[in-house]
Amino acid sequence: MASRLHLVAVIGDGTASEGSRPWRLAEALGQRLVDAGHRILTGGLGGVMEAASRGARRAAAYAPGVVIGILPGDDAAGANVHVDVSLPTGLGHLRNALVAHADAIVAIGGGAGTLSEIALAWIHRRLLVAYRIDGWSGRLAGTRVDDRVRFASIPDDQVFGVDTAEEAITVLRRRLPEYAEARRAGTAG
Amino acid sequence: MASRLHLVAVIGDGTASEGSRPWRLAEALGQRLVDAGHRILTGGLGGVMEAASRGARRAAAYAPGVVIGILPGDDAAGANVHVDVSLPTGLGHLRNALVAHADAIVAIGGGAGTLSEIALAWIHRRLLVAYRIDGWSGRLAGTRVDDRVRFASIPDDQVFGVDTAEEAITVLRRRLPEYAEARRAGTAG
Amino acid sequence: MASRLHLVAVIGDGTASEGSRPWRLAEALGQRLVDAGHRILTGGLGGVMEAASRGARRAAAYAPGVVIGILPGDDAAGANVHVDVSLPTGLGHLRNALVAHADAIVAIGGGAGTLSEIALAWIHRRLLVAYRIDGWSGRLAGTRVDDRVRFASIPDDQVFGVDTAEEAITVLRRRLPEYAEARRAGTAG
Amino acid sequence: MASRLHLVAVIGDGTASEGSRPWRLAEALGQRLVDAGHRILTGGLGGVMEAASRGARRAAAYAPGVVIGILPGDDAAGANVHVDVSLPTGLGHLRNALVAHADAIVAIGGGAGTLSEIALAWIHRRLLVAYRIDGWSGRLAGTRVDDRVRFASIPDDQVFGVDTAEEAITVLRRRLPEYAEARRAGTAG
Numbered sequence: 001m002a003s004r005l006h007l008v009a010v011i012g013d014g015t016a017s018e019g020s021r022p023w024r025l026a027e028a029l030g031q032r033l034v035d036a037g038h039r040i041l042t043g044g045l046g047g048v049m050e051a052a053s054r055g056a057r058r059a060a061a062y063a064p065g066v067v068i069g070i071l072p073g074d075d076a077a078g079a080n081v082h083v084d085v086s087l088p089t090g091l092g093h094l095r096n097a098l099v100a101h102a103d104a105i106v107a108i109g110g111g112a113g114t115l116s117e118i119a120l121a122w123i124h125r126r127l128l129v130a131y132r133i134d135g136w137s138g139r140l141a142g143t144r145v146d147d148r149v150r151f152a153s154i155p156d157d158q159v160f161g162v163d164t165a166e167e168a169i170t171v172l173r174r175r176l177p178e179y180a181e182a183r184r185a186g187t188a189g
Numbered sequence: 190m191a192s193r194l195h196l197v198a199v200i201g202d203g204t205a206s207e208g209s210r211p212w213r214l215a216e217a218l219g220q221r222l223v224d225a226g227h228r229i230l231t232g233g234l235g236g237v238m239e240a241a242s243r244g245a246r247r248a249a250a251y252a253p254g255v256v257i258g259i260l261p262g263d264d265a266a267g268a269n270v271h272v273d274v275s276l277p278t279g280l281g282h283l284r285n286a287l288v289a290h291a292d293a294i295v296a297i298g299g300g301a302g303t304l305s306e307i308a309l310a311w312i313h314r315r316l317l318v319a320y321r322i323d324g325w326s327g328r329l330a331g332t333r334v335d336d337r338v339r340f341a342s343i344p345d346d347q348v349f350g351v352d353t354a355e356e357a358i359t360v361l362r363r364r365l366p367e368y369a370e371a372r373r374a375g376t377a378g
Numbered sequence: 379m380a381s382r383l384h385l386v387a388v389i390g391d392g393t394a395s396e397g398s399r400p401w402r403l404a405e406a407l408g409q410r411l412v413d414a415g416h417r418i419l420t421g422g423l424g425g426v427m428e429a430a431s432r433g434a435r436r437a438a439a440y441a442p443g444v445v446i447g448i449l450p451g452d453d454a455a456g457a458n459v460h461v462d463v464s465l466p467t468g469l470g471h472l473r474n475a476l477v478a479h480a481d482a483i484v485a486i487g488g489g490a491g492t493l494s495e496i497a498l499a500w501i502h503r504r505l506l507v508a509y510r511i512d513g514w515s516g517r518l519a520g521t522r523v524d525d526r527v528r529f530a531s532i533p534d535d536q537v538f539g540v541d542t543a544e545e546a547i548t549v550l551r552r553r554l555p556e557y558a559e560a561r562r563a564g565t566a567g
Numbered sequence: 568m569a570s571r572l573h574l575v576a577v578i579g580d581g582t583a584s585e586g587s588r589p590w591r592l593a594e595a596l597g598q599r600l601v602d603a604g605h606r607i608l609t610g611g612l613g614g615v616m617e618a619a620s621r622g623a624r625r626a627a628a629y630a631p632g633v634v635i636g637i638l639p640g641d642d643a644a645g646a647n648v649h650v651d652v653s654l655p656t657g658l659g660h661l662r663n664a665l666v667a668h669a670d671a672i673v674a675i676g677g678g679a680g681t682l683s684e685i686a687l688a689w690i691h692r693r694l695l696v697a698y699r700i701d702g703w704s705g706r707l708a709g710t711r712v713d714d715r716v717r718f719a720s721i722p723d724d725q726v727f728g729v730d731t732a733e734e735a736i737t738v739l740r741r742r743l744p745e746y747a748e749a750r751r752a753g754t755a756g
Contacts, residue, residue: 004275005253007265039254039274064194065228065254068274074313074470075372076196076292085228085257085274086193088290090313090470092452093690097661098287101277103265111713112689119683123660124263124279136713146678146703183264263659279659281641282501283475300524301500308494312471325524335489335514382653383631385643417632417652442572443606443632446652452691453750454574454670463606463635463652464571466668468691476665479655481643502641502657561642 006176007068008033009041009102011117012048012110013135022109023051025131025165029106030055032165034062036172041102043095044069044079044086048108053082070098100124104176106168107159109135118145118159125150125186127179128159129168151182195365196257197222198230198291200306201237201299202324211298212240214320214354218295219244221354223251225362230291232284233258233268233275237297242271259287289313293365295357296348298324307334307348314339314375316368317348318360340371384554385446386411387419387480389495390426390488391513400487401429403509403543407484408433410543412440414550419480421473422447422457422464426486431460448476478502482554484546485537487513496523496537503528503564505557506537507549529560573743574635575600576608576669578684579615579677580702589676590618592698592732596673597622599732601629603739608669610662611636611646611653615675620649637665667691671743673735674726676702685712685726692717692753694746695726696738718749 010029016022030052033040040056042049049069056067069083072092079086089095096113099105100120104127107114115136121128122145130137141161150157160175162168199218205211219241222229229245231238238258245256258272261281268275278284285302288294289309293316296303304325310317311334319326330350339346349364351357388407394400408430411418418434420427431445447461450470457464467473474491477483478498482505485492493514499506500523508515519539528535538553540546577596583589597619600607607623609616616636623634636650639659646653656662663680666672667687671694674681682703688695689712697704708728717724727742729735 004265004268004273007274007276041276063252063254065252065273068257068276070276074290076193076290077373079193084193084254085196087196087230087257087259087276087287089287090290090472092468092470093687094468094661094664096687097664098276098278101263101265101279111715112686115712116683116686116690119679119686120660120663122679123683145682148678184266279661281657281659282498283472283657285498286472286475300526301497304523305494305497305501308490308497309471309474311490312494334493337489382643382646382651385652385654419654441630441632443630443651446635446654448654452668454571454668455751457571462571462632463574465574465608465635465637465654465665467665468668476654476656479641479643479657562644 005037005039006103007041008038008172009099009105010048010052010108011043011099011105011114012108012137014043014045014047014049014113016047016051016109021133022048025133026051026108027055029108029165029168031059032169034059034066036169037061039066039068041068041070041099043099044071044083046080050080050082053080057082070095096120100126102126103180104129104172107131107137109133109137111135122146125183127175129171130159130161132161132163151186153182153185154178194226194228195292196230197227197361198288198294199237199241199297200232200288200294200303201297201326203232203234203236203238203302205236205240205298210322211237214322215240215297216244218297218354218357220248221358223248223255225358226250227361228255228257230257230259230288232288233260233272235269239269239271242269246271259284285309289315291315292369293318293361296320296326298322298326300324311335314372316364318357319348319350321350321352340375342371342374343367383415383417384481385419386416386550387477387483388426388430388486389421389477389483389492390486390515392421392423392425392427392491394425394429394487399511400426403511404429404486405433407486407543407546409437410547412437412444414547415439416550417444417446419446419448419477421477422449422461424458428458428460431458435460448473474498478504480504481558482507482550485509485515487511487515489513500524503561505553507546508537508539510539510541529564531560531563532556572604572606573670574608575605575739576666576672577615577619577675578610578666578672578681579675579704581610581612581614581616581680583614583618583676588700589615592700593618593675594622596675596732596735598626599736601626601633603736604628605739606633606635608635608637608666610666611638611650613647617647617649620647624649637662663687667693669693670747671696671739674698674704676700676704678702689713692750694742696729696735697726699728699730718753720749720752721745
């Protein structure tokens with residue numbers, strides 16, 4: 001459906017404390033994403049997930065239903081308070097694979113969980129954006145996860161590195177239509 | 190979060206054609222659910238899933254973000270056009286298990302897929318409502334899926350049978366707080 | 379590979395106590411299955427799963443590796459002591475969906491968990507056998523889970539009802555090649 | 568159960584061609600693993616998965632049931648011919664998460680799929696071994712995937728780097744009991 005909003009996943013360190021650099025980046029990003037017309041998807045818990053969700057709620061364009069959390073546990077009540085739509089899965093860490101199916105994935109720092117999401121999103125041929133900060137987002141920013149040609153039509157396909165929410169929004173605006181079109185054109189990933 | 194809307198899954202025959210009895214029931218239910226203040230969750234495809242989603246869009250209280258679809262495939266574009274939030278999973282029929290994690294599940298007819306969702310929702314101690322029509326919803330309406338005591342505090346726990354959207358809404362209004370409280374009080378399912 | 383042994387899942391009540399009717403039936407079945415040249419797959423825990431595994435170990439044809447358990451938890455040590463190959467999944471009850479992918483599924487009694495496995499196995503077009511005893515196996519023995527034509531070439535496709543291990547073995551011997559061939563010939567389920 | 572064989576996953580490039588370096592390393596490793604008393608688990612398809620399985624079959628200690636494949640698709644027949652126990656999952660790439668639940672995981676080269684398995688195995692506190700060759704195994708050999716303290720009792724916890732099957736076997740012999748004990752002692756990961 002042409003008018004359906006894009007779903008942008010924000011991933012990263014689930015233990016980042018309020019006021020830390022990843023937290024502040026995630027909060028700013030969440031707000032900008034919603035004002036740019038996106039919905040946001042997270043793993044529903046704390047740290048970067050909570051910060052992005054809180055930021056989304058502050059956006060001028062915020063409306064209920066814009067912040068979606070996919071939880072590892074069985075109980076919708078496990079989500080942080082900023083999540084509008086709380087989807088419990090009972091999948092544990094495997095819910096990471098669901099987060100990796102968003103239209104685009106933006107990583108802010110992060111450890112092994114974030115790394116698993118980046119790897120799976122790469123396999124599923126999603127648009128990937130990564131902040132150039134400590135953690136796996138910084139290590140993979142500007143690189144390709146492996147040598148496969150994900151899209152013949154996108155020679156500079158990569159994990160796009162950014163430093164600010166504004167840069168992330170710019171990448172998404174330019175690249176989301178290109179990736180959606182390339183996925184449609186190509187064989188399933 | 191106290192103010193988070195309940196997520197009510199509508200499940201049933203994915204091949205029901207427009208105008209068939211399950212379709213009309215699902216469409217009426219989708220509309221009533223949204224006007225009663227719920228979000229709806231479906232498997233995102235056709236038949237009952239599409240009808241409930243279309244009905245939801247017609248509700249006076251409809252706002253974008255109210256209709257959520259959890260897709261079996263890898264591609265968000267696979268959802269019916271009435272889905273606001275399309276979550277591809279790549280899980281195939283196992284996405285049924287995610288649908289079964291909604292706050293409440295309402296079944297309208299249905300075959301083996303619907304049956305798997307009812308069984309899993311029963312295991313996960315969800316509130317279950319079933320229309321008394323042909324198919325598994327009718328066969329299980331008014332019964333218990335098995336003998337386990339899901340909640341000591343709810344002696345009449347069962348798959349609650351209904352004939353109309355109005356009755357379904359009544360069950361949800363009365364029972365959702367009771368089941369949420371019982372799940373919180375009890376040990377995890 | 380022609381010589382690969384068939385994998386037959388035994389499902390049923392996970393709380394059946396030693397010496398109960400489902401337990402004795404499962405134990406006898408496990409032994410007969412292995413002597414008939416099959417491997418057995420269970421959910422790895424107690425009741426019917428444990429009984430079938432113990433029976434398998436008593437078979438004259440038993441060799442290590444014949445008894446496989448797919449566990450809901452993260453830890454291989456959670457399996458009953460008769461399991462040779464313990465596969466932890468971290469999937470919780472969703473591991474039922476993996477059990478439902480065996481070449482054939484034999485149900486002995488059972489509640490909602492067993493029901494979810496039968497429903498998913500039906501969707502995945504597996505050969506289904508069910509004991510005519512209390513519980514979901516007895517309720518579905520001799521019936522079809524829904525009206526879909528799973529295989530044009532098998533007009534009597536159904537959940538085959540049996541009373542004894544000998545009858546179950548007979549169904550498997552006759553039907554496994556037929557179902558394998560029909561699945562290969564048909565479109566994916 | 569004390570006498571249950573350890574399950575060692577071999578992961579890596581699924582497109583490695585016969586005779587390539589990863590193929591030869593995997594084949595040698597598969598053989599050595601079985602002769603050291605382990606079962607092997609792979610994703611059941613080609614490249615490193617097939618090579619390790621073929622090697623396992625050549626082991627003096629090989630017995631049917633030692634080579635287990637967890638397939639992404641619905642059909643057991645999709646496994647390479649050396650797999651004894653073929654478990655179709657219908658999970659697509661999410662079956663990687665199941666492979667990551669083996670007792671130990673040994674990586675030989677590999678791209679994004681292998682990376683997702685290493686990341687998930689790290690989260691699930693598995694013993695990890697990686698060959699120092701091109702690909703993600705080489706990049707992570709001798710490092711920690713992130714800063715978390717997985718086990719207070721194992722200060723040198725890391726992705727253990729190796730060059731040969733002999734070295735891999737040595738790490739497994741020394742470390743498997745230590746990791747099993749530490750997982751039992753610690754809180755769930």
